[in-house]
Amino acid sequence: xxxxxxxxxxxxxxxxxxxxxxxxxxxxxxxxxxxxxxxxxxxxxxxxxxxxxxxxxxxxxxxxxxxxxxxxxxxxxxxxxxxxxxxxxxxxxxxxxxxxxxxxxxxxxxxxxxxxxxxxxxxxxxxxxxxxxxxxxxxxxxxxxxxxxxxxxxxxxxxx
Numbered sequence: 001x002x003x004x005x006x007x008x009x010x011x012x013x014x015x016x017x018x019x020x021x022x023x024x025x026x027x028x029x030x031x032x033x034x035x036x037x038x039x040x041x042x043x044x045x046x047x048x049x050x051x052x053x054x055x056x057x058x059x060x061x062x063x064x065x066x067x068x069x070x071x072x073x074x075x076x077x078x079x080x081x082x083x084x085x086x087x088x089x090x091x092x093x094x095x096x097x098x099x100x101x102x103x104x105x106x107x108x109x110x111x112x113x114x115x116x117x118x119x120x121x122x123x124x125x126x127x128x129x130x131x132x133x134x135x136x137x138x139x140x141x142x143x144x145x146x147x148x149x150x151x152x153x154x155x156x157x158x159x160x
Contacts, residue, residue, distance in 0.1 A: 011124075018128035021114065022136050025107040033103060046098055048149035056142045064139045065146075087154070094151045097144040104144070108137035 068074045083093040111133050115126040 014124045015128050018125055018132055021129060022107065022111060022132055025110050026103065029103045029106045029110070033106060048145045048152060050149070053146060053149045056146050059142065061139065061142050061146055064135075065143055090151050090155055094148050097148045097151075101141050101144040104137040104140045108133045108141075111137070
């Protein structure tokens, strides 16, 4: 497709560009968003409802988690966390899942706006941006909320 002297053609280059844009959005969100205080900040609720967990399971969150384990992505994420593995530090893990949820949510919203802005000039790029938001942001948000729901069940609390 040729628009105003810019050329974007082929599925693979467009997909790779969309992937790269998502990576930039994630990196910028992680760098720019301050560490939140879950009890006070944010649009995303810290408490995870049991009904949510039911829907996440129905949407295949366990399969998504297995895929991340298979690709060893979860190992990378675990190595970046401050959580030491003890029950007394579960609040740290809960806070980190909330931050990850916030970063993914911000990235998904930014990808949506980017897709809307680029949609007329580059409809295939806009489509890939929207499509990639599901595995790169929406499912990770559900996974973070699932993990935090398990922490709530273990500790009997919804905040620290």
